[in-house]
Ligand SMILES: Nc1ncnc2c1ncn2[C@@H]1O[C@H](COP(=O)(O)OP(=O)(O)OP(=O)(O)O)[C@@H](O)[C@H]1O
Ligand SMILES: O=c1[nH]c(=O)c2[nH+]cn([C@@H]3O[C@H](COP(=O)(O)O)[C@@H](O)[C@H]3O)c2[nH]1
Ligand SMILES: NC(=O)CC[C@H](N)C(=O)O
C-alpha cells in the first residue's frame with residue numbers, strides 16, 4: 290500500500306527529528322532530507338516542512354537552497370529559520386533581535402477564520418528559540434499571529450499554500466503544536482493519516498535476528514529505561530547470545546550498583562556487574578573541562594566493554610541503549626548541519642582498536658516512545674518510570690574536577706533529594722531530578738561558628754523527550770525541608786539553591 294509522504298528539509302535544527310516524531314504521532318509517514326539534497330521526485334510528497342537551523346539568514350554562508358521545485362507547487366510550512374529564510378530572500382527583512390527570545394511565550398494575537406489556527410486560541414503557549422527576528426514580512430505576506438515580543442510570529446503568503454512560523458510547533462512546550470501540524474498537514478495539505486507503524490517490537494526483533502544471526506552480543510546495561518528496553522528486544526531476538534554488562538563507573542547514585550543488580554534478578558537476562566570505579570576516577574583525575582571529562586568517560590566505557598568481550602570470546606557486537614536525543618546533541622544526524630551541544634558518552638563511534646560492530650535498536654526513538662515499547666513487552670512499571678540518569682553519571686554534575694570526596698558529598702545530597710521526592714509523592718510528577726555540586730564555597734554560620742563550605746544546586750524538570758524542558762514548581766515546603774535535610778545531614782555543604790532555568794536556553798545537565 291502506498292502512503293502519503295511528507296518531506297522534512299533539515300537545516301540542522303536540534304529539533305528536526307522532533308518534527309518527524311510529531312508527524313508520526315499524527316499517523317503520517319515522513320522523511321528527513323538535508324536541505325542541500327532535495328529529492329528529485331518532490332512531486333511524490335504531499336507537503337514539505339522546512340526546519341530551524343543554528344545558521345543565521347544574514348550570514349554570508351546562510352543556507353540558501355533553490356526551492357523552486359517546491360514553492361507554490363506543494364503546501365509548505367516553514368519553521369523558525371525556514372520562516373526567516375522565506376522573509377529574508379523574498380522581500381522581507383530579518384534583523385538581530387534586541388532581546389534574546391528563548392523559551393516560553395504566548396500568542397497575543399491570532400487572526401480569525403484561518404484553518405491554520407483552527408482550535409488554537411489567543412493565549413496559547415509557544416516555545417521560541419531564536420536570536421534573529423522577522424522585522425517585515427515578505428511580498429504578499431499576511432500576518433497570522435503575534436506574541437508580545439515577536440510581532441511576526443506566524444504568516445502566510447497570499448495565493449499560496451505557504452505558511453511560516455517563528456516558534457517551534459514540534460516541541461512539547463508549544464501546547465497546541467500538534468494541533469497546528471494537524472491543521473497544516475491534514476486540513477490544509479490534505480495528507481491522509483494512514484501510516485500506523487507496524488508493531489515496533491515485532492519488526493525490530495525480526496530485523497535484529499536477521500542482522501545478528503548466531504553472533505554473540507555484549508550490551509551495556511545501566512539500570513535505566515533505554516538500555517533495559519534494548520536488552521529485552523535483543524533477548525527476544527537472540528536469547529542466550531546476549532551478555533549484559535553493568536559497569537560501576539564510581540559515578541553512580543548512592544547504593545545504585547547493588548540496587549540495580551538486584552532489580553534485574555528474575556528478568557531472564559544474563560547480567561554481569563563489573564566494578565571499574567578506580568579506572569574511571571583515574572582517567573578523570575585532573576580533568577575539569579566538560580567535553581574532556583565526557584570523552585574520557587566514553588573511552589573507559591569502551592575499554593571495559595572490550596575487556597569483557599575478550600573474556601567471553603568470539604563476541605561480534607556491542608549493543609547500546611542509545612536513543613535519538615543522545616545522537617542529535619552529539620553529532621549531526623542526517624549528515625546535515627546541526628551544532629554539537631555536548632558529547633554524550635555513548636555516541637561518537639568506536640575507537641580503532643575495538644573490532645566490535647555497534648547495534649542500537651532504539652536509535653531513532655525518543656524516551657517516551659521507548660517507555661511505550663517497554664510497556665508493550667510487559668516490562669516492570671517502576672523500571673520504566675525511572676528518571677533518566679546520564680551514563681557519565683555524577684561526573685557531569687560535579688562541575689570542574691572530580692575527587693572521591695566530591696563524589697561522596699554529591700551522592701549523599703542526591704540521595705536526600707531523590708528519597709525526599711519519593712516520600713513526598715513527587716517523584717512520578719517530575720521527569721528528571723538530581724543535584725549538582727558547584728565549584729563554589731560560600732560563607733555560612735553553623736552553631737555560632739563560621740563555615741566555608743560547598744554549595745549545591747537542585748534541579749527538577751518536566752519534559753517528555755529531554756529535548757525541551759521546564760523547571761518544576763516544587764512546593765516551597767518541600768524545598769524548605771530538603772534544604773534543611775541536606776545541610777544538616779551532609780557534611781561539607783552549607784548552601785542549597787534551586788535551578789529555575791528552562792531548556793533551551795539551559796540544558797538539563799550543567800555540563
Ligand atoms: N553504568 C553503565 N554500565 C553499562 N552501560 C551503561 C552504563 N551507563 C550507560 N550505559 C550505556 O550507555 C547508554 C546510554 O545511557 P543513558 O543513560 O542515555 O540510557 P539508559 O541508562 O539506558 O536510560 P536512561 O536515560 O533512562 O538513564 C545506555 O543505554 C547503556 O547502553
Ligand atoms: O547517557 C547519557 N549520556 C550522556 O553523556 C548524557 N548527557 C546528558 N544526558 C541526558 O540526556 C538528557 C538531556 O540532557 P541535556 O539537556 O543536559 O543535554 C538528560 O536526561 C540527561 O541526563 C546523557 N545521557
Ligand atoms: N531555531 C532556529 O531556527 C534559529 C534560527 C536562527 N539561527 C536564529 O537564531 O534566529
Ligand SMILES: [Mg+2]
Nearest residue numbers: 511513678679
Ligand atoms: Mg542512564
